[in-house]
Amino acid sequence: MSRILERITRMAEEMNEPIGGVPFPEQIVLEPGAVVSAAVYLEEGGYRRILLVADSHTFEEAGKLLSDRLSSRGLTANLTLVKPNPLGDVVADEASVIQVLLDIQRTQADIVVVAGAGTLHDIARYAAFTSGLPFVSVPAAPSVDGFTSRGAPLLIRGDKITVQASGPIAIFADTDILRKAPVRMVAAGFGDMLGKSTSLFDWKFGRLSAGEPYSPLVARITEEALQACIDNAAAIGRASEEGITKLTAALIESGLAMLIFGQSHPASGAEHHLSHYWEMDFIRTGKRQLLHGAKVGVACTVVAALYRRIADEGLIEWNGAGRDEVGSLLREIPDEAMLKELLAKVRGPSTLEELGIDSELAARGLKEAHRVRPNRGTLLRYYNERIG
Secondary structure (H helix, E strand, O other): OOHHHHHHHHHHHHHOOOOOOOOOOOEEEEEOOHHHHHHHHHHHOOOOOEEEEEOHHHHHHHHHHHHHHHHHOOOOEEEEEOOOOOOOOOOOEHHHHHHHHHHHHHHOOOEEEEEEOHHHHHHHHHHHHHHOOOEEEEEOOOOOOOOOOOEEEEEEOOEEEEEEOOOOOEEEEEHHHHOOOOHHHHHHHHHHHHOHHHHHHHHHHHHHHHOOOOOHHHHHHHHHHHHHHHHOHHHHHOOOHHHHHHHHHHHHHHHHHHHHHOOOHHHOOHHHHHHHHHHHHHHHOOOOOOOHHHHHHHHHHHHHHHHHHHHHOOOOOOOOOOHHHHHHHHHHOOOHHHHHHHHHHOOOOOOHHHHOOOHHHHHHHHHHHHHHOOOOOOHHHHHHHHOO
8 A cells, every 4th residue: 555545544544534445546656766666567467458648748758758668578558649639739628538539449458558647637537437448647747636536527519527437546656757847737736736725615615504515534634735735835846856746645645535525525616616717718719728727726816815805804794504613714714925925936827917817807707607516615606696
C-alpha cells in the first residue's frame, strides 16, 4: 500500500469512518523514477497489447520515456496521439473519444495507459470504460485533482456533461517528469487545490442549509491537502522536489477524498461552477480554452470576495440550523488579497484580466453560474435566489 493510502487508512480508523470497499488504485507510486515502476507493473500484470494515449506534447514529456522503459523490458506500446481541435486545443469531446476507441479496437488493446494531464485522462478513462478495459495513469503534470476520478467531464455537442468512467488501477507519478512540467500547468494544479478554500465552505453550507451529505473524514483529508499546498506555495512555485511532491500528493489525496465520498462536494463548489460557466461561454464564442485549474484559482478569489462581502455587509440573515457555525465559517474564508498573493507565488494568473474574462462575463457568471449545478446548495445559489 502506498504512503498516501496508508495515511488515509490510519485517519479513517482514528475517526471511525470505515472506507472498506472504496475502489482505490492497486498502486500509487509518487517518487523520482516512478515511470520505471509503471513498466514493471505492466510487465508483471501480463499486459501485452498496451495502448499508450498522449498528445504531441505529453508524449515528449512523459510518454516517450515510458515507451522506452517498456521496450527495454521487451514490451511494445501502440501509440495514440490525440489530435487537437481546429483552435489547437486537445479537448475531451466526441472526436477525441472516438479516436481512442477506434485505436483500442484496431490494436485489440488489453489495457489503456495515459501519459498526460487532466483532459487526456478524461478521454482515456471514458474510452477504457466503454471498452471494458483497465487503465493506468502516468501524469505528465501536477495540474488537476482528477487523476483518481471515476467520472469524465466531456464536451458533447458543445455542452459539458460528466459521465461514468473507469478509475485508474494504478497511478505512477514520476517527480522527475512532473518537475519539468510547464509553469502554467503547475500553477493550474495549485489553483485547483486553492479552490478548496471556497468549496469546503460551500459543502458545509450545503449541509446546514439543504441537508446535503457530509463526511468529517473526507473534509479533513481535503483540508489537510489544501493546507499542505498553502504552506508550500513558494516551494511549489520554484518546482522544487519537495514542492512538486507536496502538490502532487495533495492533488491525489483530494481525488481520493472524492472517491471515498462518492461525489465531488468537498472539492467543487461555486468556484468550479463559475469556472465551468466561463468555459462554456468560451466554447460558444469560439475562444481557445483556459486551463481548468487556472480558471478555478481565479474564480476562487472572485467567490471569496463575494462571500466576504456578504458576511461584512450582513447580507445573509441565516436563521436556520448552525447559524453561528455559518458565521464562523464565513469569517474563515481567506480574503481575496491573500488568495491572489498565493497564486502569484506559484506564478499563475490571479486576476480576471489575466484570464481574458471581461467585466460583462464576470458579472453575468456571478448571477448565473449556480445553475451549472442547480442541485448543489452553495452560498452563491442561496444569494442569487434569495438575496441578490
